[in-house]
Amino acid sequence: MQNTKIQEEWFSKGEQYATEINEMVDFGEKNGWENWKGKEPEDKRAHLAEGVFNLLKAANQNGDVENFRVFFPPAHTPMIPLFENRSQSIEQLQFISDQKIVFMTGTSYEKRQAYLLDHDQVTPLDENIQAVGKSRQNNVFAIATPGKISTYQGWEGKLINEFELNQTVELGITELIPFNDGSKVLLVTSFGIYLISQKEEKLIHPLNEDNEEDWTPDIDMENAALSNDNSYIVVGDQSYDHRILDPEGNTLGSIGAQSSYPHFCLFAKDDSQLITNSCHFYNGITIGINSDQFVGADIEAYTESDDYTIIDEEMRVYAGTAAQDYYILGDAYGYIKAFDKNGNKLWRYFLGSTISGMTLSEDGETLWAAAHSGILHKLKLNKGLRDTHTIGSGNHYEEFRLLIWKDEPQIWKW
DSSP states (O other): OHHHHHHHHHHHHHHHHHHHHHHHHHHHHHHOGGGOOSOOOOOOOGGGHHHHHHHHHHHHHTTOHHHHHHHSOOOSGGGHHHHTTTOOOEEEEEEEETTEEEEEESOTTSOOEEEEEETTEEEEOOTTOOEEEEOSSTTEEEEEETTEEEEEETTTTEEEEEEEOSTTTTOOEEEEEEOTTSSOEEEEEBTEEEEEOSSOEEEEESOOTTOOTTOOOOOSSOEEEEOTTSSOEEEEETTEEEEEEOTTSOEEEEEOOSSSEEEEEEEOTTSSEEEEEEEETTEEEEEEEEGGGSTTOEEOTTOOOTTSEEEESSBOEEEEEEOSSEEEEEETTSEEEEEETTOOEEEEEEOOSOEEEEEEOTTSOEEEEEETTTEEEEEETTSOOSSTTOOBSOOOEEEEEEEOOSSOSSOEEO
């Protein structure tokens, strides 16, 4: 009887909240937020969270998650008190094949753990793995272990190269991007961005251009991207504008921030465009420049120009992926949003908590997106909504979400 009462309250209040939020956001986007005179909707289910979580654990143990989900559609807001001390970042998601991905828990300065997710089965990998990256083409994987980075042809495939690390050996790895032939690796850290090859660990960002004696490459909000054909590298951080480099790390152009701090960059799937995001607190601006401008690019900061296209003027972008002809970007507020190359918003979809990583299947139909809440979501794109509790305009089917929390002895599927 008690379960029925909890279920009815969870369902009805969740449905009402999702409806009200969607109506408010639709209004704000169409008419301007300054014209919204209504109240901010509230999700009043926090008092149910502990009970629902215990029922979720029981459903996992009894193999009854599908049935549980019908009666308890997942939600983010009521669960916030539960994951405040348990949450962890889920990063470096890399698509392998079919319904299989690899990902890491923990940030660059924490002890990390790598996992394999195959359909809904999660397997911990070697605890020595410190970072995992994948090439833009040719299915090359890079794996960092203490003292070295190895590149492989395919997941668990033939070894291509091993790079022994010296000057970068102690650095926590924000991102690892191998070149398409496994001959080099782009290494992104908060103590500089490096081009790792057999001959050197070359610091390519930031540069000590004034030859200052006590200068260090210490940076924040470090971010980089490698074009799909490996012809261009983009680097940036909080204090330095985005720069476009050649594959050897030589500067070809620069892109000034249109908001305060350079925060994220990504190439279109066909390399026809590069987008860069700069942020201010939890908001930001994303612009795109076309490939015929990469060499010699000179976009002035805070200056309107015909040399770039405004993609978005709201998001502080933390993670993103390029689909066939559009981008999926994840922001500080827990939304993922899709934009085409002209800056038209295609859809938005709320997951909750700052988005920390995502990867897209080769056919563009399945998206895995993770957040700092310690939750990993698997979405079937454009397959129709699963329930009436979805917040957003994206017509996506959430196959499941995994609660990968620090203090839990196991991973809970919802």
